[in-house]
Amino acid sequence: MARRENPEINAGSMADIAFLLLIFFLVTTTMNVDSGVSKKLSEKPPADYVPPVIKEKNIFEVNINRNNELLVEGERMDIKDLKEAAIGFVDNGGGEGKVEDGVASGPCSYCKGERSDSSSDHPNKAIISVQSDRLTEYGTYLTVQDELLKAYSFLRNRLSVEKYGTPFEELEEAYKDDRTNENLKKKVEFIKTAYPQIISDQEPTN
Numbered sequence: 001m002a003r004r005e006n007p008e009i010n011a012g013s014m015a016d017i018a019f020l021l022l023i024f025f026l027v028t029t030t031m032n033v034d035s036g037v038s039k040k041l042s043e044k045p046p047a048d049y050v051p052p053v054i055k056e057k058n059i060f061e062v063n064i065n066r067n068n069e070l071l072v073e074g075e076r077m078d079i080k081d082l083k084e085a086a087i088g089f090v091d092n093g094g095g096e097g098k099v100e101d102g103v104a105s106g107p108c109s110y111c112k113g114e115r116s117d118s119s120s121d122h123p124n125k126a127i128i129s130v131q132s133d134r135l136t137e138y139g140t141y142l143t144v145q146d147e148l149l150k151a152y153s154f155l156r157n158r159l160s161v162e163k164y165g166t167p168f169e170e171l172e173e174a175y176k177d178d179r180t181n182e183n184l185k186k187k188v189e190f191i192k193t194a195y196p197q198i199i200s201d202q203e204p205t206n
Contacts, residue, residue, distance in 0.1 A: 054125075054127065055121070055125075057094075057117075057118055057119060057120065057121075058120045058121060058125045058126055058127055059127050059129050060072075060073065060085075060086065060089045060090075060120070060126065060127065060128045060129065061073055061074070061129050061131070062082070062128065062129065062130045062131070062144065062148075063130075063131050063132075064130075064131070064132040064133065064136045064140060064141060064144060065133050065136070066133040066134075066135035066136060068136060068137050068140040070082065070144070072085055073085075079140075079143055079144060079147060082144065082147040082148070082151075083147045083148075083150050083151045083154070084151075086128060086147070086148050086151035086152075087151045087154060087155060088113055088114070088119070089119055089120055089126060089128075090120065090123050090126045090128075090151065090152070090155060090195065091111050091112055091113040091123065091155055092111065092113035092114060092115060092116055092119035092120045092121075092126070093107060093108030093111025093112075093113050093115050093120075093121075093122060093123070094113075094114075094115045094116050094117055094118075094119050094120060094121050095107050095108060095121035095122045095125075107122075108122050108123060110159055110162075110194060111123065123155070123194060123195050123196065124193070124194075124196055124198075126198065127198045127199075127200055128148055128198065128199045128200065129200045129202055130144065130145070130148070130199060130200065130201050130202065131201075131202035131203075131204070131205065132144075132204050132205075133204055133205050133206075134204045134205065134206055136204070145199070148199055149197070149199075152195055152197045153168075153169070155195045156168040156191050156192070156194075156195050157169060159191055159194055159195065160187075160191050163187075163190075163191075164187055168188075168191050171184060171187055171188055171191070172188055175187075175188050
């Protein structure tokens with residue numbers, strides 16, 4: 001009786017199939033993207049640089065402890081109230097038009113705050129200082145930063161609508177699409193100068 005041979009499996013197209021499967025999974029798989037806060041680090045100052053004297057009332061202190069609780073200006077606060085508190089501080093406009101070191105400290109003609117003597121003199125002098133704990137949850141830190149950015153966004157949009165009839169976000173987007181437009185450039189730079197985002201991150205506590 002003749003020996004019966006087992007039929008061979010044709011594996012010639014296996015490489016093609018594996019390649020197609022690889023492409024399929026690369027295209028359909030979603031990758032988790034870590035969330036973060038966009039920050040632009042300042043350049044190193046020259047050796048002879050003398051830091052300006054900052055009044056305590058021009059600093060808005062925001063502290064986050066290890067239990068993710070918020071302490072703003074020495075008082076406990078819910079995160080949902082942080083935006084309004086930041087708006088009130090930045091937009092206070094309490095300067096009286098004094099000149100310090102050759103620089104006018106006020107008044108702010110476009111501010112709509114309470115003009116309290118105990119709060120910031122001018123939006124370009126208002127500094128928001130954020131300090132967290134090393135055990136603070138990253139999500140809480142991001143939420144705090146987001147609320148502060150929302151405060152600046154609100155103020156910039158309000159001023160832009162009053163002055164140009166268009167929200168600042170739309171002006172900025174239009175300028176990104178047309179960098180040669182000098183008129184848009186001046187408008188964007190004016191709003192950014194009127195309400196500069198000055199948020200300082202302090203070294204986390206242990």
